[in-house]
Amino acid sequence: MTLLSLSAVAKRFSNGTQALRDLSFTVAPGEFVSLLGPSGCGKSTALRLAANLLAPDSGAITFPTGKPEIGFVFQEPTLMPWADALANARLPLDLQNAPRGQATDRAASALARVGLAGFERALPRELSGGMRMRVSLARALVARPKLLLLDEPFAALDEITRAQLGDDLLRLWREDGLTILFVTHSVSESAFLSQRVLVMTPRPGTITADIALDTDLARTRDGRLSPATIEAQRAISAALNGAGALV
Amino acid sequence: MTQSDQNKVSMRRAPDILFPLVLAALLLGAWEGAIHYWQVPHYVLPAPSAIAHALCANFGSLMESLGSTLAVTLQAFAASTILGVATAIAFTQSRLIERTLYPYAVILQVTPVVAIAPLILIWVGFERINLALVIVATIVAFFPILAGATLGLKSADFNLLDLARLHGASRLQILWRIRLPTALPYLLSGMKTAGGLALIGAVVAEFVAGSGTATGLAWRIVESGNRLEIATLFAALALLAFTGVMIFAALSLLEWTLLRRWHESALGEAT
Ligand SMILES: Nc1ncnc2c1ncn2[C@@H]1O[C@H](COP(=O)(O)OP(=O)(O)OP(=O)(O)O)[C@@H](O)[C@H]1O
Ligand SMILES: [Mg+2]
Numbered sequence: 001m002t003l004l005s006l007s008a009v010a011k012r013f014s015n016g017t018q019a020l021r022d023l024s025f026t027v028a029p030g031e032f033v034s035l036l037g038p039s040g041c042g043k044s045t046a047l048r049l050a051a052n053l054l055a056p057d058s059g060a061i062t063f064p065t066g067k068p069e070i071g072f073v074f075q076e077p078t079l080m081p082w083a084d085a086l087a088n089a090r091l092p093l094d095l096q097n098a099p100r101g102q103a104t105d106r107a108a109s110a111l112a113r114v115g116l117a118g119f120e121r122a123l124p125r126e127l128s129g130g131m132r133m134r135v136s137l138a139r140a141l142v143a144r145p146k147l148l149l150l151d152e153p154f155a156a157l158d159e160i161t162r163a164q165l166g167d168d169l170l171r172l173w174r175e176d177g178l179t180i181l182f183v184t185h186s187v188s189e190s191a192f193l194s195q196r197v198l199v200m201t202p203r204p205g206t207i208t209a210d211i212a213l214d215t216d217l218a219r220t221r222d223g224r225l226s227p228a229t230i231e232a233q234r235a236i237s238a239a240l241n242g243a244g245a246l247v
Numbered sequence: 248m249t250q251s252d253q254n255k256v257s258m259r260r261a262p263d264i265l266f267p268l269v270l271a272a273l274l275l276g277a278w279e280g281a282i283h284y285w286q287v288p289h290y291v292l293p294a295p296s297a298i299a300h301a302l303c304a305n306f307g308s309l310m311e312s313l314g315s316t317l318a319v320t321l322q323a324f325a326a327s328t329i330l331g332v333a334t335a336i337a338f339t340q341s342r343l344i345e346r347t348l349y350p351y352a353v354i355l356q357v358t359p360v361v362a363i364a365p366l367i368l369i370w371v372g373f374e375r376i377n378l379a380l381v382i383v384a385t386i387v388a389f390f391p392i393l394a395g396a397t398l399g400l401k402s403a404d405f406n407l408l409d410l411a412r413l414h415g416a417s418r419l420q421i422l423w424r425i426r427l428p429t430a431l432p433y434l435l436s437g438m439k440t441a442g443g444l445a446l447i448g449a450v451v452a453e454f455v456a457g458s459g460t461a462t463g464l465a466w467r468i469v470e471s472g473n474r475l476e477i478a479t480l481f482a483a484l485a486l487l488a489f490t491g492v493m494i495f496a497a498l499s500l501l502e503w504t505l506l507r508r509w510h511e512s513a514l515g516e517a518t
Contacts, residue, residue, distance in 0.1 A: 053409045072413055078406040082428045082509045092414040094424065123509055143414065 002064045003029045003147060003179050004050060009059035010204075011045055019045040021204040022059075029065065029146075032173055032180045032215075034190035036236065037200030043183040046205070047072075047149050050181065068147045068179075071140030075152040077132035079124040079139075085111060086120040089138040096143070110138040114168060130161035137165075141172065148173075151183045163224070166193055187240070191232035192224050199239040209239035293478035298485065301478035309467065309479075313486050316463035319377065319449040320494070323384030327441055330385070331392025332434065339400040339426065340418065356390040360448060364455040373456075380452040380463075387448030388441040395437020399430025432510050435502040442494040450487065 004027040011020040019042040027033050035043050048054045049061055051070055071092075079088045087094075090107035098106075108120055114134040124132055133153060140148060150169075154162040170193060173180055184190050190197045191213065199209040213232045275295045281287070282294040289297055302309065334352070338345040364383045371379035403426045411421050453465030464483045471480035506512060 048409070051409075051413055053413060070413060072410060074406045074410075076406065078404060078410065080407065080425070080428065082431075091410070091424070095411060095414040095416040095420055125509060139410075 001029055002026045003031075003068065004181070005060075005062045005064060006046070006050065007060050007062075009046075009049060009056045009061060011042070011049065011054065011056050018204040020049075020056075020206070022206050024059075025198055025207050025210070027147075027179060027181055029179055030177055031196065032170075032194045033182065034194035034197045035181060035183045035200065036185065036187070036190045036197055036240070037205060038202050038240075039185060041200045041203050042205030043185075043200065044151050047151050047181065047183055051149055069143055069145045071143065071145035071148045073133075073136050073140045073148070073150040073153045075155055077124065077129075077136040079132060079135055081124050084121050084123055085116060085127065085135045085138075088124070088135050089142050091139055092143040107138070107142050110142040111135070113141065113172065114138045130157055130165065133157060133161075133165060134168075137169070137172075141176070144176075146179060148178050148180045149183075150180065152185065153182075154189070155185070162189070169193065187233050187236050188224070188229075191229050191236055197232075197236050197239075199236065208242065211235055211239060290475045290477050293481060297478045298481040301476070302482040302485070305479055305482065309464075309482060309486060312462060312464045312467045312483070313490065316446075316449050316453065316465065316487075317490060319380045319384055319452070319463065320446045320490075322381045323388055323448060324438075324442055324445040324494075326381065326385045327388035327392050327445065328438060331389055331437070331441070332396045334393050335396030335400055335430075336422065338397050340422075352390065352393055355386060360387050361451055361455060364452055368452075368456055376456055380449060380456065383452035383455070384445050384448030387451070388445035391437040391440040391444065392434070393437075395433045395435075395440075396430055399433030400426045402433065403429040432502075432506055432512060435498070435505065436512075439495060439498045439502065442498050443491055446487070446491050446494060 006026075007024045009020055009023040010018075012018045023042070023046060025033075035046060037043050045054065049056055051072055052061070080091070083091075086104065086107050089110050090103050093103035093106060108117075111117060111120060111134075114137050116131060116134050116138065119127065119131065122131075124135070127135065136153070140150075154165050157165065166189065169180075172178065180194075182190070182194060195213055195215050197209075197211045197213065198207050199211065200206065201208045211232070214228060279294050279296060282292065293301070334348070338349070360383060363386070367382055367386075368376070368379045371382060373379075400422075403421075407425055408421060411425060416424070449463065450465040453463045454469065456466075457469075464487050467483040468480050471477065471483065502512075
């Protein structure tokens with residue numbers, strides 16, 4: 001079964017930058033897939049193509065089982081500074097003209113699920129960086145997406161917050177049966193979080209390695225330091241090296 | 248903000264009001280003294296006391312003139328705000344409209360209004376002098392609103408706009424929920440400039456319209472000058488300056504009220 005499929009996708013921007021060439025991969029329903037590659041290799045472009053925010057020059061982006069509801073998380077929290085956490089989390093429902101009371105309830109429970117119960121009335125500037133990212137995550141979850149696209153969501157956070165949010169993301173993934181496509185440039189993050197790591201070459205980006213990980217081994221209590229995770233990191237680094245990313 | 252915080256803010260703000268007032272008292276005192284010492288004729292430069300006297304003696308009629316000028320100013324301010332925002336919205340909805348209209352907006356801005364005011368007065372007709380005055384003042388105040396609103400509407404976070412599109416937002420939803428709130432600080436800044444310009448435009452228009460038809464403060468200045476009632480002229484001038492300051496203060500208050508919770512510019516003032 002395939003939820004999302006990119007086949008032979010190429011994208012050149014109007015200024016002549018060839019961001020992607022011959023990019024092909026699939027994501028199965030319920031999978032947690034990382035997209036890893038050096039800066040500027042076209043990861044964000046690939047994600048925006050998958051969300052239909054950009055059109056490819058050639059190739060096809062398809063959803064064989066029907067177009068799912070999509071949630072999107074950016075590298076920055078990207079919140080509305082004039083709106084409180086609740087209104088920010090509610091935005092997707094407001095845009096779909098959902099009944100206001102129901103939308104408010106769902107936004108409040110989405111905030112609670114990311115650990116922000118009690119902060120409904122807080123404005124973004126009153127929240128820490130990690131909490132802002134949580135609001136962004138709540139907003140992505142509020143419309144009950146099947147596919148969650150995350151673009152280096154934790155890159156701007158400190159190590160401790162990043163680990164906590166990673167754990168939370170895994171919990172939400174399991175609870176909701178989400179399908180996740182997770183863009184990152186962190187080898188250790190992808191090794192710990194995902195079931196599959198797609199390694200990209202430098203620009204123009206294409207997939208150079210598709211590494212399956214044994215997640216049951218990795219996600220034990222000391223998962224980030226478990227031998228399986230370390231071994232996965234080694235394999236991913238080698239693939240990156242082979243792709244000419246770590247020269 | 249707690250009560251003591253608020254007190255601290257007003258304590259720190261106190262010099263902002265106190266120091267200019269002290270300077271004003273010193274200058275006025277020196278002025279008054281100099282007039283009496285050198286026996287300056289009142290038709291060259293009246294003493295502050297004479298100006299105050301003229302203000303009291305002509306209070307009723309001066310207030311009427313102020314009312315007339317203020318009415319033109321406020322109507323022009325409202326019209327320029329509505330037109331400016333509407334044009335800015337049209338600009339952001341269509342590149343074609345922007346490309347087509349923008350040069351004309353610039354021409355309107357760079358052409359000295361004194362030069363086009365006589366034309367407008369003739370076209371609109373002296374029997375509708377008030378409308379003509381409002382149109383002239385609107386032209387003067389229009390551009391900063393248009394510029395502020397256009398910049399603001401275009402400053403919306405690209406990722407936020409993408410997110411809205413991902414969730415199937417209509418143009419109207421994007422405008423209302425994202426672009427307009429983003430534009431608010433820019434628009435308010437433009438409105439602060441436009442408020443002062445609307446007053447200037449009203450006064451210029453009154454000057455061009457000349458005596459007999461207009462009844463605003465500018466006309467009082469011309470009339471007092473002709474009659475060598477320089478104290479009354481100064482009184483009218485002081486009222487104009489006071490009005491300008493009040494318009495600016497009112498708009499600053501509006502800005503602070505709307506933005507203080509979330510925008511950096513207003514936060515900086517509170518802390
Ligand atoms: N709108 C655009 N117009 C022109 N070039 C673009 C545009 N967006 C991205 N690019 C270019 O395309 C290439 C890929 O960009 P992209 O943002 O997808 O990279 P990335 O892998 O996400 O990088 P990073 O890890 O730094 O976020 C880069 O060279 C970038 O400069
Ligand atoms: Mg990127």
